[in-house]
Amino acid sequence: MRQSCRACSIRARALCGVLPEGALDQINRMSRRRRVAAGRALFGEEEGAGVVATVLAGVAKVSVSLADGRTQVVGLHFPSDFIGRPFAAAPPPLTEAATDVEVCLFERNRFEALLDEHRELKQHFVRQITEDLDAAREWMLLLGHKTAEERVASLLLLCLDRTAPPACAGLEAPTDAGSRFDLPLSRTEMAQYLGLTIETVSRMLKRLSTEGVIGIEHGRGIRVHDRASLAACAERAAA
Amino acid sequence: MRQSCRACSIRARALCGVLPEGALDQINRMSRRRRVAAGRALFGEEEGAGVVATVLAGVAKVSVSLADGRTQVVGLHFPSDFIGRPFAAAPPPLTEAATDVEVCLFERNRFEALLDEHRELKQHFVRQITEDLDAAREWMLLLGHKTAEERVASLLLLCLDRTAPPACAGLEAPTDAGSRFDLPLSRTEMAQYLGLTIETVSRMLKRLSTEGVIGIEHGRGIRVHDRASLAACAERAAA
DNA sequence: CGACTCATTGATTACTATCAACCCGCGTGG
DNA sequence: CCACGCGGGTTGATAGTAATCAATGAGTCG
Numbered sequence: 001m002r003q004s005c006r007a008c009s010i011r012a013r014a015l016c017g018v019l020p021e022g023a024l025d026q027i028n029r030m031s032r033r034r035r036v037a038a039g040r041a042l043f044g045e046e047e048g049a050g051v052v053a054t055v056l057a058g059v060a061k062v063s064v065s066l067a068d069g070r071t072q073v074v075g076l077h078f079p080s081d082f083i084g085r086p087f088a089a090a091p092p093p094l095t096e097a098a099t100d101v102e103v104c105l106f107e108r109n110r111f112e113a114l115l116d117e118h119r120e121l122k123q124h125f126v127r128q129i130t131e132d133l134d135a136a137r138e139w140m141l142l143l144g145h146k147t148a149e150e151r152v153a154s155l156l157l158l159c160l161d162r163t164a165p166p167a168c169a170g171l172e173a174p175t176d177a178g179s180r181f182d183l184p185l186s187r188t189e190m191a192q193y194l195g196l197t198i199e200t201v202s203r204m205l206k207r208l209s210t211e212g213v214i215g216i217e218h219g220r221g222i223r224v225h226d227r228a229s230l231a232a233c234a235e236r237a238a239a
Numbered sequence: 240m241r242q243s244c245r246a247c248s249i250r251a252r253a254l255c256g257v258l259p260e261g262a263l264d265q266i267n268r269m270s271r272r273r274r275v276a277a278g279r280a281l282f283g284e285e286e287g288a289g290v291v292a293t294v295l296a297g298v299a300k301v302s303v304s305l306a307d308g309r310t311q312v313v314g315l316h317f318p319s320d321f322i323g324r325p326f327a328a329a330p331p332p333l334t335e336a337a338t339d340v341e342v343c344l345f346e347r348n349r350f351e352a353l354l355d356e357h358r359e360l361k362q363h364f365v366r367q368i369t370e371d372l373d374a375a376r377e378w379m380l381l382l383g384h385k386t387a388e389e390r391v392a393s394l395l396l397l398c399l400d401r402t403a404p405p406a407c408a409g410l411e412a413p414t415d416a417g418s419r420f421d422l423p424l425s426r427t428e429m430a431q432y433l434g435l436t437i438e439t440v441s442r443m444l445k446r447l448s449t450e451g452v453i454g455i456e457h458g459r460g461i462r463v464h465d466r467a468s469l470a471a472c473a474e475r476a477a478a
Numbered sequence: 479c480g481a482c483t484c485a486t487t488g489a490t491t492a493c494t495a496t497c498a499a500c501c502c503g504c505g506t507g508g
Numbered sequence: 509c510c511a512c513g514c515g516g517g518t519t520g521a522t523a524g525t526a527a528t529c530a531a532t533g534a535g536t537c538g
Contacts, residue, residue: 064376066474070384074376087362088369093376119355124325129368130327131528136375137303137313137332143382144434145309148494195383197495202518219517235305387526426485439526441486458534465495483536491528501518508511 004028008104012081014054015128018120030110036097042083048092052084052111058101059184062093062194071194073193076184078162082128086112098184143195146235151194152204153233156214160182160224180223208233243267247343252319253293254367257359267296269349275336281322287331291323291350296341298423301332302431312432314374315423317401323369325351337423382434385474390433390471391443395453399463419462447472 005028011017016027033056042060043051055077062075074093077083085092086108106114115122122135142154163181183190187198194201208214213230215223224230244267250256255266272295275281281299282290299316316322324331325347343427345353354361381393402420422429426437433440447453454462454467463469 025336064380066384067379068474070380072376072380072383074379087365089366090370090373093373116358122361126326126365126368127328128371129365130324131329133368133372133375134329134332136372136379137301137311140313140379140382141303141305141309141311143379144311144431145305149420174445184537191366192383199496199519200494204493206518285494436527438487438528442526445486479538481536481538484534486531486533488531489529491526493525493527494523494527496523497521499518499520502516504514506512506514508509 005031008056010054010056010080014063015082015121015124016125018046018053019118023114023118027106027114031104031106034103034105036101036103038097038100038193042095042101042103048095049085049088051105051106052082052086053103053105055079055081055083056102056104058097058099060095060101060103061098061185061189061193062095064093071192072195073185073189074139075132076158076162076193082125084108084111084113086125086206098189147208148194148196148200149204150234150236151196151210152190152201153213153230154235155183155190155194156208156222156224157227157230157234159222159229160227178223179227180217180221182220183222244270247295249293249295249319253362254321255293257363258357262353262357266345266353268470270345273342273344275340275342277336277339279336281334281336281340281342283286288324288327289347290344291321291325291347292342292344294318294320294322294357295341297336297338299334299340299342300337300424300428300432301334303332310431310432312424312428313378314371315397315401315432321364323347323350325354325364337428382454387433387435387439388443388446389473389475390435391429391440391453392447392469393474394429394433395447395461395463396466396469396473398461399466399469405471415466417457417462418466419460422459422461 005011005016008014008016009124014218019027028060031153034042036058038058042048042053057079060077060083061073062077063073065071074233076098083095083103084106115125146154159181160179163184164179185193186211187201190196190201191198205214205216208230209216211233213225213233215225217223244250244263244421247253247255258266273281273292273298277297277401277471281287281292299322301314301316302310302312304310315337322334322342335445343387354364381390385393391415398420402423403418424432429435429440430437435443436446440471444453444455447469448455450472452464452472454464456462
C-alpha cells in the first residue's frame, strides 16, 4: 500500500512539503496510508496518542462532548491538513472521518525525532498549530456572537474556500461566481459545529437559498452564485 | 528594572522553568519587565508581532472582533502563562490587561533562537500551545452548547482554579470548601467571554448566589462555598 | 454635589430550541 | 412487486431562554 512521497498529491501544501528532497525517502519509509470510511474514528482508542497524520483526501472532524451527550465539533481537517499532537501529555480529542478519508500515518515518536532534526519542519509545525488556534478563536467569535444565518453562511464559506481551489495556489479565486461543492458534513454535524439544531441549519440554508445567495442540490450539493454576497451574509451587522 | 530570574516568583510554573540553571543568566539578560495598567494593550501596535512574554502578575485577555463591534474574548492569561507567537506569520490578536498586569518580555527572534537551542524548552512550548488549543476547544463547547448558568459557573470555576492555588503545586485543593477570589474581569468582559449580555451575566451570578453555590461580595469578590456543586452547575444536563 | 461608569433589576421581545408531522430515498423481506 | 421500516432531511406550530429596552442603584472623581 506504500506509495512514493514524490508523487504525493498534497505534498506541496502539507507539512512534509518543507522537507528537503533528500529526506523524502526517509519519511517515505516511516509513513503508511490508511483509508477510513465515513463515520469511523481515524485512530483506535489507544492508538490516537501515539500517531500523527496528514489528510490526503476527504474531511475529518474533531469533536468534544459533555457527559450528557451534548457534542461540539471543534474543527475540520481538509486534505493537506496535519492531525496529531507531538509532545502533548493529554490524550487527543476524538477525530472521525466526516466523509471517506485517506490519511498518511506516522508514528508520533518518529515524527518527533523528525521535528528535532529539521528546523524548517519544526517552524512550519508551530505555524500550523498557531493557525489551528486562530481558527478555533475565529469560531469562538462565531459561536459567541453570530446569528444562525451568519453561522451557516460562515460554514459554507469555509467549505468553499477549502474545497474549491483544487490545485491553484497563490492566486485569488479566478472565477468569483458560480462555484459548487459538496458539503462534507451531515446536517447533524453542521449543527454540532455551529452550535445550532439541525432544524435551524435546514431553515437557514433554505433562507440563503431563497435570498438567492446559494443553490441547494439534493441535500449535500451547494452552488455558490456569488462568493462576495455569501461573505456579506457571514458577518453582516445584527441590525 | 531588571530582576534576577533566580528569584522569579513564577519560574517554577513558567516555560523558562525548564531551562537549566546555566541558561538563567542568559535569559536574565535578554528579558525585561513591564507593567501595564488595567484596560491597556500589553504591546504596541507594531510591537506585538515582535515580542513574546510571560505573565508575572495580573490577568491578560485576548479578544477578536467583527467589523460591527461585536467582540469575543477568546482567552485569558494568568500568571506563569506564556503569551506570543514564535514563527507565526499572522499578526497576534489584541491582548490587553484585564487587571493591572506585569509581564516579562522577550524579543521574539531571541526567544526563537532559544527554542532552537534548548530541546526541553521547545517541547514545553509546543505543549503550551497545544493546551491553549484544547482550552479554546473546551470553550467552543461552552459557547455552542452550554446554558447561561452553566457558562457563568464554568468561568467562576476557571478563575477559581487559576487564582486559588497560590503556591501549592501537585496537590489537589486541600480545603475544598470556602475559598474566595476576585474576578479579574468586568461584567462586560465576562459577557464577551461567555457569549452573553452583561444583564444575563448579572442575573446568573444572582441565581448562583441565591442557589447558595456562591457568595458575591461588592461586585468583584466571589466566595465559593462548595467547589463540587459549582462544578455541577458548570455542566448539568439541560433538563 | 452632580457627572460618569459599572452593575442590578424589571418588562418585553425575539431568536432559536423544542415538539411534531411529513417527505424522500433506500434496503429488506413478505 | 410493493409494503415496511429506517435514517436523514424538511417544514410547521409552539415555547423558552436570553436579548433588548428601560430604569434604578452604587461607587468614584472632579
